[in-house]
Amino acid sequence: MELWTWLTYVGVISALIIFPGPVALLCTAHGLRFGRHRATATVLGGTLASLVMMTLSALGLGAILATSEAAFQLLKLLGGAYLIFLGLQAWLARPETPSQGGPAPERVVGTSIPRLFRHGFMVGISNPKDLLFFAALFPNFISVGEPQFMQFAILALTWLVIDISLMSTYAAMGSGLGRWFDRPGRVRAFNRATGGLFMAAGGSLVATSQ
Numbered sequence: 450m451e452l453w454t455w456l457t458y459v460g461v462i463s464a465l466i467i468f469p470g471p472v473a474l475l476c477t478a479h480g481l482r483f484g485r486h487r488a489t490a491t492v493l494g495g496t497l498a499s500l501v502m503m504t505l506s507a508l509g510l511g512a513i514l515a516t517s518e519a520a521f522q523l524l525k526l527l528g529g530a531y532l533i534f535l536g537l538q539a540w541l542a543r544p545e546t547p548s549q550g551g552p553a554p555e556r557v558v559g560t561s562i563p564r565l566f567r568h569g570f571m572v573g574i575s576n577p578k579d580l581l582f583f584a585a586l587f588p589n590f591i592s593v594g595e596p597q598f599m600q601f602a603i604l605a606l607t608w609l610v611i612d613i614s615l616m617s618t619y620a621a622m623g624s625g626l627g628r629w630f631d632r633p634g635r636v637r638a639f640n641r642a643t644g645g646l647f648m649a650a651g652g653s654l655v656a657t658s659q
Contacts, residue, residue, distance in 0.1 A: 455607070469619070473619045496616070587601065
């Protein structure tokens with residue numbers, strides 16, 4: 450892979466990843482609620498989901514979904530329903546205020562690292578359009594005259610590094626906002642705003658056509 454091709458790819462995916470989507474929103478919310486270090490599990494879960502999507506696209510599943518309306522619609526419904534479910538959870542969450550030194554001990558109960566990781570993964574894997582996205586993105590940066598696996602590995606690893614870096618930034622931003630949410634009313638407003646955005650994302654996913 451030529452250096453200029455790789456640099457172009459870095460610029461394209463950086464612009465795409467930095468635009469806040471459901472995973473970035475979740476990382477920010479978890480950074481605020483549980484602290485930056487615990488939200489790292491959320492970041493890694495979302496990154497693993499991206500790797501799974503990339504691998505499935507490389508194996509041809511993206512092309513299959515592009516031609517199978519029924520399968521695509523089913524995955525959209527499942528993904529959209531999960532995002533709406535997360536939105537309802539956030540909307541109804543108790544307005545617990547973050548402590549200055551990190552998450553309060555009582556809020557850490559029931560929010561284990563595996564659970565945060567699972568939330569990040571499920572949000573990341575919930576949008577089947579990402580399969581079509583990767584299936585359309587990678588051919589623009591892969592040369593048919595060079596070994597395919599090595600090029601895919603470079604593209605995937607580059608995506609993962611940038612994705613982890615930017616999502617960690619969102620988690621850190623959420624953690625840094627903790628001092629502004631020292632009142633239950635503000636936390637309730639944040640929870641409802643977050644919940645509303647998740648429900649909107651889920652509804653949009655279900656409503657949009659292929």
